[in-house]
Amino acid sequence: MISATGLGVRFRRNRGSRRNFKDLFAGRKRRSRPGEFWALRDISFDVRPGEAIGVVGRNGQGKSTLLKLVAGVLFPDEGRVRVNAGVAPLIEITGGFVGDLTVRDNVWLMAGLHGLRRAEIAARFDEIIGFAGAEDVTDTPFKHLSSGMKVRVAFSVISQLDEPVLLVDEVLAVGDKAFRAKCYGRIEELLAEGKTLFMVSHNERDLRTFCTRGLYLDRGKLVLDGPIDDVVDRYNADHPA
Structure with missing residues (x-):
């Protein structure tokens, strides 16, 4: 491998x-x-x-x-x-996320950049947000999240990769x-x-x-x-x- x-x-x-x-x-x-x-x-x-x-x-x-x-x-x-x-890289995992975009937009962006198709992202979106516990900040700009929540969202996205x-x-x-x-x-x-x-x-x-x-x-x-x-x-x- x-x-x-x-x-x-x-x-x-x-x-x-x-x-x-x-x-x-x-x-x-x-x-x-x-x-x-x-x-x-x-x-x-x-x-x-x-x-x-x-x-x-x-x-x-x-x-x-x-x-x-x-x-x-x-x-x-x-x-x-x-x-x-x-490779699914859980290293410097918040790198690449765009501060001015919402959590929702960042999930779509990062999952897409890592190769997930639109249908796959749509099917996994609720699971990604739920795993991170980000339901209340889905439409909040990423830059306004706490450092801990940024890591939660990033881990949730990357760990969904195949x-x-x-x-x-x-x-x-x-x-x-x-x-x-x-x-x-x-x-x-x-x-x-x-x-x-x-x-x-x-x-x-x-x-x-x-x-x-x-x-x-x-x-x-x-x-x-x-x-x-x-x-x-x-x-x-x-x-x-």
Whole structure:
């Protein structure tokens, strides 16, 4: 379902730095200037259909960058990643919503942009609004919603997509307890349908609940790829509370 080979992503710490003409024809070592660093390097793995993968690591170790590569919103500087199916990205999920449009219009817009046909959106509209608990704000401009309600609406739309691969980046850490419980239930439903899950979370319970396999990233490197319990235990041993 997902295949990554030798993935590498390079960023610049100092955005003001510029490369000169010679750099374009220089070797890789020459092109790695002092102000640059590799957020990810030499990352390789394969994901089979129906697997549930949890990505583990400290902040700033490349976890969200890896999800963006899988989502296709970021391109690698080295290697390649292939996703042999459509992706439902629960990452930065309020991005793309238009503040001046109503909740109703945003649901139609975002669902359509993600490939749902008009008949499908119409059939699922009430369920999307109901899941978010947005019945009272359906005709309210999106920009006037609370941050929590924005996330509710966005999650409700994206989780209705029929894509085989679900990407989740810390979205379960937001919202109140009742809404988080609804999110948990929805993800369990999607997994029961055979969806492939690729998930970033700092919540050990979520990782052990939903995932069967883990990828442990540290300093941009893949330290361990194995059963989720082994990966979480290794991470805890390396970084005791």
